[in-house]
Amino acid sequence: MTSTTNIVKGIAINFKHGSWLISEAQFVSPGKGSAFTRTKLKNLKTDQVIEHTFRSGESVDLIDVVRKKGQYLYKDNENFYFMDNETYEQFSLPKSAIGDNSRFLLDGTDVYILHIDGNPISVQLPPKMDFKVIQAPPGVKGDTATGGSKEVTIETGTKIKVPLFIKEGESIKINTDDGSYVSKA
């Protein structure tokens, strides 16, 4: 097991008897104290999210995560099915391993499959993805400088908050981390 003292977003670590991906890492300096790093950890098997604060410079056990390109195929009640783009091998992951990512999965979507010890354990979406707006309330006339927003439905059925000027049929770029609107695609 290798270790690192560099606790940053994107690395995977062994912690509390589980495998976790650091999905957020932020600097904290509690007033008159040393520096700490507050993280959000996503369990690679269950998608559970917890928070933990590490002391900056603390060493943690790194997990070697291999990221391979794959494609989402379909789902049933229990599982999501994917294909490895290199080997064309098909495999399934339980719903719990997909979590919120399911909001942005369309048949044929390109994803990254995360492997530990050769086994697929989780998927990762590109940080930004484009989607077609399939339903939008009519454009409301108004002062765009006030930054008003409305809710539209994208082709996966997910609802997204967007600026007032977005129309049905247009494509928009979405941040897959938090589901926020980025720009017109």
Added chain:
Amino acid sequence: MLNKKTIQEINLATEKIRNFFNKEGFLEIQTPILNKIPGMEPHLTPFETSFTNDTKLYLNTSPELQMKKLLANGFEKIFNITKVFRNGEIGGPLHNPEFTMLEWYRKNANYEDIMEDCENLVISLVNSKTINYQNHQINIEKPWERISINELFIKYCDINLLENKDFESFKATAISKKLDINACHNWDDIFFKIFLNHIEKHLGFNKATIVYDYPSSQAALAQKKKSEPFFAERFELYIAGVELANAFSELIDANEQRERLIEEQKLRKSLNKTVFDIDEEFLASLESIIEPCSGIALGIDRLLMILLNKSDIKDVILFPLENYLNK
């Protein structure tokens, strides 16, 4: 990028803050941003620059020392809205290395008077009994929740700090309670790791909360408590888990202040940080302060986040540095 409405809201809130202090009889002053001697706080790193003759200069991390020099020069009630700079403090929703600080100081006052100022100030900025922030409704009616650090450790972790005053006993207690104290090399490290993992997330979600009486080791410029000098008269203000302000009953004994600054110098040295000179003008000025004094530093950008219901400090700052450092 902030839109016009947000900027107008920020301007209005800033105007209301000025109105509040003017009405309370405070004098607005401005202290320099560029200084010869920065604050000594062991864990802060100031930005360094130099004058053309190679004299080292620093961007201030807080206007505190200058504010106290003004108290020594006869000013009674002063406030200051100024930019401060802290190197390395970036990442996440609560930090920008350059931010706006509101500091105010009172003579003939202790930290309880400043607690009341906080209540009155926030109430003067909000036309409601509650603040709605990110799906939380935080009551801001007087009196706010006031709870000491030791009460919090007892409440959330069943640890009485007074029975764990030294590193070894604190460590043993934390281990016995299965708390993570990995990589903690001193008493304060354990304190913060427990505080950040188990306590801070509970603070200020129902009611604005004042956390008071911090360990003296974390308050070099504050008056120690007469009844229990292990703690100092320092408080922090929390709304929705966000730390907004840090206040002290000011230490005005120049001899004790010198000793405690020397301790901070040693700590900076042990942390491999630049060791700064002691500001002799500051120590000399304390000699002429007779009355008890109290003061506070409040991060205006964070307060604006709460008032404008923004989840990230970058939503109340034009051109946040993080956007440029990551490119």
